[in-house]
Amino acid sequence: MPEDHFGERVAERYDGSSADMFEPAVVDPVVDFLAGLAGHGAALELGIGTGRIALPLARRGVRVHGIDLSEAMVARLQAKPGADEIGVSIGDFATTAVERTFSVAYLVFNTIMNLTTQDEQVACFQNVAAHLESGGCFVIEVGVPGLQRLPPGETVRAFAVSETRLGFDEYDVVAQGLISHHYSVVGGKLELFSVPFRYVWPSELDLMARLAGMTLRERFGGWEREPFTSESAMHVSVWEKTAAPAPEL
Numbered sequence: 001m002p003e004d005h006f007g008e009r010v011a012e013r014y015d016g017s018s019a020d021m022f023e024p025a026v027v028d029p030v031v032d033f034l035a036g037l038a039g040h041g042a043a044l045e046l047g048i049g050t051g052r053i054a055l056p057l058a059r060r061g062v063r064v065h066g067i068d069l070s071e072a073m074v075a076r077l078q079a080k081p082g083a084d085e086i087g088v089s090i091g092d093f094a095t096t097a098v099e100r101t102f103s104v105a106y107l108v109f110n111t112i113m114n115l116t117t118q119d120e121q122v123a124c125f126q127n128v129a130a131h132l133e134s135g136g137c138f139v140i141e142v143g144v145p146g147l148q149r150l151p152p153g154e155t156v157r158a159f160a161v162s163e164t165r166l167g168f169d170e171y172d173v174v175a176q177g178l179i180s181h182h183y184s185v186v187g188g189k190l191e192l193f194s195v196p197f198r199y200v201w202p203s204e205l206d207l208m209a210r211l212a213g214m215t216l217r218e219r220f221g222g223w224e225r226e227p228f229t230s231e232s233a234m235h236v237s238v239w240e241k242t243a244a245p246a247p248e249l
């Protein structure tokens with residue numbers, strides 16, 4: 001089982017520290033997009049967390065099931081109104097089985113990168129394919145690796161600098177690894193929260209999808225179907241389950 005980086009200390013502050021991501025202007029386009037793909041079927045969220053997307057999606061009438069490693073994050077979800085409509089399995093979303101199928105599965109907010117090896121990311125696509133109905137879709141929202149902004153020889157880039165918050169991404173370009181260091185001033189004290197990631201290229205995700213019997217249907221630069229261009233800092237990609245997974249060599 002992968003290490004849980006979203007224990008009690010992170011879970012109790014998650015909604016507050018990500019408050020901008022809970023704004024209707026951010027959440028509504030995600031929910032519109034996913035509800036459209038779900039149709040009359042059910043949705044599976046990998047890394048459901050405290051329900052930022054799952055709860056409003058369920059309020060739209062979509063049946064939602066989630067998988068998450070963190071009991072602390074899920075406890076926050078389950079304390080919210082409407083959570084009794086949502087089933088949750090505690091486990092690793094790369095391997096956990098849920099006894100039903102879905103018309104859409106989704107993995108948002110860069111969470112594919114929480115799987116820190118290529119093997120785990122490949123396993124995640126295979127696990128999703130096993131849970132999708134034929135023609136069902138897998139949606140990922142993830143940043144484009146920011147290597148164009150990393151000068152040669154440098155390994156660290158700041159992503160947040162304010163009086164109360166400092167954030168640095170530390171790259172390992174050999175292992176395709178990234179550690180995000182978050183420093184926050186909380187109650188006059190400096191707190192550190194560091195999470196390891198594996199950054200992943202869009203084309204690499206397409207290949208993982210192909211291995212799992214899915215093909216790219218659409219790729220956008222945002223949830224409002226903005227074009228994906230060389231300037232896009234993130235992408236929303238949709239793969240469709242089209243075939244049996246590629247045979248192992």
Ligand SMILES: C[S@@+](CC[C@H](N)C(=O)[O-])C[C@H]1O[C@@H](n2cnc3c(N)ncnc32)[C@H](O)[C@@H]1O
Nearest residue numbers: 006047048049052068069070073092093109114
């Ligand atoms: C950045 S949070 C996103 C939560 C929610 N999807 C959202 O958009 O607010 C990442 C979540 O994924 C969960 N997670 C990370 N790696 C996981 C894994 N391998 N299996 C299951 N859950 C995982 C964490 O516990 C956390 O709740």
